[in-house]
Amino acid sequence: DVQLVESGGGLVKPGGSLRLSCAASGFTFNNVWMSWVRQAPGKGLEWVGRITSKTDGEITNYAPPVNDRFTISRDDSKNTLYLQMHGLKIEDTGVYYCSRDYNYFDLWGRGTLVTVSS
Amino acid sequence: IVMTQSPATLSVSPGERATLTCRASESVRTNLAWYQQKPGQAPRLLMYHATTRATGVPARFSGSGSGTDFSLTISGLQSEDSAVYYCQQYNNWPPWTFGQGTKVEI
Numbered sequence: 001d002v003q004l005v006e007s008g009g010g011l012v013k014p015g016g017s018l019r020l021s022c023a024a025s026g027f028t029f030n031n032v033w034m035s036w037v038r039q040a041p042g043k044g045l046e047w048v049g050r051i052t053s054k055t056d057g058e059i060t061n062y063a064p065p066v067n068d069r070f071t072i073s074r075d076d077s078k079n080t081l082y083l084q085m086h087g088l089k090i091e092d093t094g095v096y097y098c099s100r101d102y103n104y105f106d107l108w109g110r111g112t113l114v115t116v117s118s
Numbered sequence: 119i120v121m122t123q124s125p126a127t128l129s130v131s132p133g134e135r136a137t138l139t140c141r142a143s144e145s146v147r148t149n150l151a152w153y154q155q156k157p158g159q160a161p162r163l164l165m166y167h168a169t170t171r172a173t174g175v176p177a178r179f180s181g182s183g184s185g186t187d188f189s190l191t192i193s194g195l196q197s198e199d200s201a202v203y204y205c206q207q208y209n210n211w212p213p214w215t216f217g218q219g220t221k222v223e224i
Binding site for chain 1: 149151153155159160161162163166172204206208211212213214215216217218219
């Protein structure tokens with residue numbers, strides 16, 4: 001099956017760190033660009049950041065609210081995408097989805113919940 | 119780019135037609151996608167390039183528009199179409215931006 005499965009979410013204190021993972025299967029992971037999109041409780045969707053394929057330079061871009069705090073990486077040998085989050089703020093609370101990125105997002109994982117609270 | 123969706127909530131009866139609108143603060147040409155999100159689920163891609171249905175999306179879903187004004191029409195509404203629908207522009211980045219969503223109640 002073609003799927004994405006996120007993991008690594010949990011409860012973390014403000015200022016803390018967390019690393020999310022996204023395991024891909026059923027498609028050629030190393031050819032695709034990938035993004036993280038998040039959703040605060042009861043709110044809409046917010047694009048977090050993207051990483052291009054290795055062939056395209058593994059270039060990363062981030063939304064302003066997370067720039068300099070979040071880092072996206074990938075391990076094509078493990079078909080896995082990562083989101084390293086530092087300096088977490090209460091407003092980072094939400095469900096984090098990984099998605100296959102063709103500028104639009106055609107495949108989504110089920111998400112992992114990150115709660116930032118003291 | 120700011121994406122504005124209307125209405126916030128749309129209540130319709132089964133079998134009716136629903137039209138959701140999405141307006142961009144500046145032209146995004148046809149670089150617009152629509153997503154459906156049901157409670158507790160991940161979003162699902164419905165349309166891209168404003169008018170192209172994604173794989174497996176029923177023909178009762180159709181998209182139109184270009185520039186700044188777009189619409190998603192759902193014909194012959196079914197109970198399973200109850201969801202929140204989001205538009206997303208991918209013309210001017212970063213960042214990609216989403217609308218705030220329209221909730222469709224059947």
